Amino acid sequence: MSTPDLPLTQQQPVSLTGRDLHLSFGDNQVLRGVDIHVEAGTTTTVIGPSGSGKSTLLRVLNRLHEPQSGDILIDGRSVLRDNPDRLRRRIGMVFQQFNLFPHMSVLDNVALAPRKLRGLDSEQARALALRELGKVGLQAKAEVRPATLSGGQQQRVAIARALAMKPQIMFFDEATSALDPELVKGVLALMTELSQEGMTMVVVTHEMGYAREVSDSVLFMDHGRVIETGPPVQLFEAPATERLQNFLAEVL
Known part of the structure; x- marks a missing residue:
């Protein structure tokens, strides 16, 4: 029996820093010296x-x-020289699209990565998957195919799949944008619970209520730059720049 290189318990939270990150696609400068610290x-x-x-x-x-310049650090240590796959094992990512395998059961979707990437045997991986599905309230749906679930349920499966890798950091990339409005609340509640449990999280979102109520800090970007960053009360109640003032006037 192979042994996973990380225990099945949740990892200790870590800090994440991006310093002066630049990225261009041809003439399109997408990131122009972005700094972020979580x-x-x-x-x-x-x-x-x-x-x-x-x-x-x-x-x-x-x-x-890959950034064209700048640095990425976890707990103050640069990870740019590390194997990218090793880094991605430390970071769980939930996308706007669920990206579940339609030919596999919900349980197998969640168990696949721990088995393939962590070296768990089938029994260990299935037990872990069931536990994570229980955390998102979907253990009873373990044997069904993703197509039988609602969009909100599929996104919760995607979150369970990310959590099954026992990440130290979670990224959410507009995780509710593809959901019908009545399904958004359940996914945001789950994300809020993860935040309250002490998971290090970076959340790209259009849900201003979530950003205001759950965030420890908010980062406002425009044209590849960070325009303002700070605690939510500062950015939402007293934005310092006209650009953020105009943005909030449009979305609130």
Whole structure:
């Protein structure tokens, strides 16, 4: 029996820092010297208009896109020289689209990565998957196919799949944007619970209520730059820049 390289218990929270991150696609400068720091066990939300670089920032921090300059640190240690796959094992990511395998059961969707990437045997992986599905309230749906679930349920399965890897950090990339409005509340409640449990989280979202109520800090981006960052009460109640004032006037 193989032994996983991390225990099945939740990992200790860690801090995450991006320093002076730059990324261009051809002539399109997507990130222009972005700085972000997320203290261990806290939640930072990233807000801003479409096309401001929010989702790209997450992909750079996860090294799905390699930054052209700058640095990424976890607990103060640069991870740019590490194997990217090793870094991604430390970071769980939930996308706008659920990306579940339609031909596999819900249980197998959640158990696959711990078995393939962590070296758990089938019995261990299924037990872990059942436990994570229980946390998101879907253990009873373990044997069904994803297509039989609502969008909100599928997103909760995607969250369980990410949590089954026992990440130290969770990224949410507009995780509620593809959901019908009545399904958004349940997913946001689950994300809030994770935040309250002390998971280090970076959340790209258009849900301003979530950003205001749950965040420890908020980062406002526009045109690939950080325009303002600080505690939510500061950004929402007393925005310092005209650009953020105009953005909030449009979305609130």
